[in-house]
Amino acid sequence: xxxTRFLLQSVLILGAYAVLLVLDKVWKINLPSVVxxxxxxxxxxxxxxxxxxxxxxxxxxxxxxxRMLPEQFFVGRNSQVGLEIHHTRTREWLITLxxxxxxxxxxxxxxxxxxxxxxxxxxxxxxxxPPARGDALFTDIEQIYYSKIGFWLITKKIPATSLVKVMPDxxxxxxADITGLERWMNLLGAKRTPRRGxxxxxxxxxxxxxxxxxxxIDWKATARKHALxxxxxxxxxxxxxxxxxxxxxxxxxxxxxxxxxxxxxxxMLLLTYTALRHDDAVGVVxxxxxxxxFITPRKGVAQLGHLIKGIYDVMPTHQTADYSQAVDILFxxxxxxxxxxxxxxxxxxxxxxxxxNLKRISRxxxxxxxxxxxxxxxxxxxxxxxxxxxxLDYAGAVxxxxxxxxxxxxxxxxxxxxxxxxxxxxxxxxxSQYLKIKRDGAW
Numbered sequence: 001x002x003x004t005r006f007l008l009q010s011v012l013i014l015g016a017y018a019v020l021l022v023l024d025k026v027w028k029i030n031l032p033s034v035v036x037x038x039x040x041x042x043x044x045x046x047x048x049x050x051x052x053x054x055x056x057x058x059x060x061x062x063x064x065x066x067r068m069l070p071e072q073f074f075v076g077r078n079s080q081v082g083l084e085i086h087h088t089r090t091r092e093w094l095i096t097l098x099x100x101x102x103x104x105x106x107x108x109x110x111x112x113x114x115x116x117x118x119x120x121x122x123x124x125x126x127x128x129x130p131p132a133r134g135d136a137l138f139t140d141i142e143q144i145y146y147s148k149i150g151f152w153l154i155t156k157k158i159p160a161t162s163l164v165k166v167m168p169d170x171x172x173x174x175x176a177d178i179t180g181l182e183r184w185m186n187l188l189g190a191k192r193t194p195r196r197g198x199x200x201x202x203x204x205x206x207x208x209x210x211x212x213x214x215x216x217i218d219w220k221a222t223a224r225k226h227a228l229x230x231x232x233x234x235x236x237x238x239x240x241x242x243x244x245x246x247x248x249x250x251x252x253x254x255x256x257x258x259x260x261x262x263x264x265x266x267x268m269l270l271l272t273y274t275a276l277r278h279d280d281a282v283g284v285v286x287x288x289x290x291x292x293x294f295i296t297p298r299k300g301v302a303q304l305g306h307l308i309k310g311i312y313d314v315m316p317t318h319q320t321a322d323y324s325q326a327v328d329i330l331f332x333x334x335x336x337x338x339x340x341x342x343x344x345x346x347x348x349x350x351x352x353x354x355x356x357n358l359k360r361i362s363r364x365x366x367x368x369x370x371x372x373x374x375x376x377x378x379x380x381x382x383x384x385x386x387x388x389x390x391x392l393d394y395a396g397a398v399x400x401x402x403x404x405x406x407x408x409x410x411x412x413x414x415x416x417x418x419x420x421x422x423x424x425x426x427x428x429x430x431x432s433q434y435l436k437i438k439r440d441g442a443w
Contacts, residue, residue: 002152002155003152007150014039053147053152054151056147057148057152063145065084066084072164073128074166074168076129076131077129077169078127078128079128079129080126083097083123083126084121085097085122095145096112096144096145097111097114098141104130105128105136107128107129108128109126110126133167133315135166136165137162140159143158168269204232206230206232207227207228216230217231238281240281240283241281241339241340241434242330242334242341243272243283243340243342244285244287244343245286246261246326246343248319250344250346250347251345255375255424258423263372264426267426272307276301277301282303283295285333288321321344324357330365337364339366339434341368342361348404355410359414362415368419370418370430371420372422419433
């Protein structure tokens with residue numbers, strides 16, 4: 001409880017009155033005695049009324065407020081939070097509401113001052129946007145209102161602690177009106193490559209068509225029917241994909257508003273969505289974080305939600321990339337052959353360990369390494385050199401790129417397929433590679 005401007009102004013006026021009385025004593029103005037008596041009467045009345053106003057107002061019941069939260073929040077997307085206000089006052093009531101949401105979130109239309117109608121329920125909504133994934137905490141709801149006479153501002157807090165989950169912004173894709181996977185992939189910019197081989201799942205026999213290969217002809221059926229008959233195959237289904245998601249310090253680099261880790265996470269979820277639509281199973285291994293996680297590969301659209309809930313709060317750490325840890329978890333948990341996609345930001349450090357572990361994976365699984373390029377380094381290498389500091393930056397960027405080129409050459413020598421792309425292009429390029437692998441046959 002604190003004094004209002006009205007009370008402070010009243011005290012200020014009385015203070016000026018008191019100064020006048022002091023001057024009367026000092027300068028012998030000889031003001032009438034009634035002036036002095038009036039001051040003390042007004043002062044006593046003000047104090048008494050202020051005390052009574054405070055006592056009676058504290059007994060008045062505060063509003064009961066209930067916070068209404070969405071089931072989930074999504075990074076970078078506005079969501080609505082509602083405050084439902086119940087009260088029993090028999091007259092109009094002016095109240096200001098504050099909601100104690102997470103400090104880093106951006107909100108508008110809050111705090112809000114509203115006039116409550118007598119004994120009527122009121123509901124207000126405000127928009128809020130979280131900047132990062134993970135768990136977040138809403139705490140108290142605060143209400144501020146005037147006392148009965150208006151001498152005091154009364155503040156009351158209602159405990160309303162709520163732990164909420166902030167999911168990756170891939171939820172925007174899920175919420176979109178996707179009429180078909182092909183259209184969706186075209187919007188992403190994913191290119192479908194011509195099929196060079198055939199899946200191994202037999203689909204049906206049909207009449208021979210121009211362009212069919214000799215390998216497709218079913219000679220027994222041809223002999224029975226006395227006409228050329230071809231076998232038709234379909235892309236293999238029920239295959240498995242396991243992502244190795246790097247959570248090391250290299251993934252803390254930023255591109256735009258997102259870290260490389262978040263770009264990799266979004267790209268992984270996009271490819272997961274595509275693979276599940278193709279009836280493949282998808283799982284994840286996180287490594288180089290405090291508690292590595294393994295999500296068993298499963299099929300079905302529900303797996304996407306399960307996967308998101310399993311990794312929404314994973315963050316990049318300050319550890320170096322531990323590829324041995326990733327492979328150990330993979331081998332312990334994943335017995336069936338799978339397409340293993342390593343999402344990382346390759347660096348020269350740990351090169352020997354990297355190559356050794358990629359070789360370990362390739363003995364049991366088909367492998368694809370997707371590394372994120374540092375776009376800022378390309379910008380440094382192409383900028384005009386005007387100062388000595390620019391020259392140093394340029395030399396460092398060129399040296400780094402030279403080392404990375406050597407690493408890429410070694411990956412090619414080891415016959416390790418890899419993508420080296422900018423973060424914002426990772427999703428479409430991963431999908432294109434996946435579709436190409438599907439058309440090339442089993443992994």
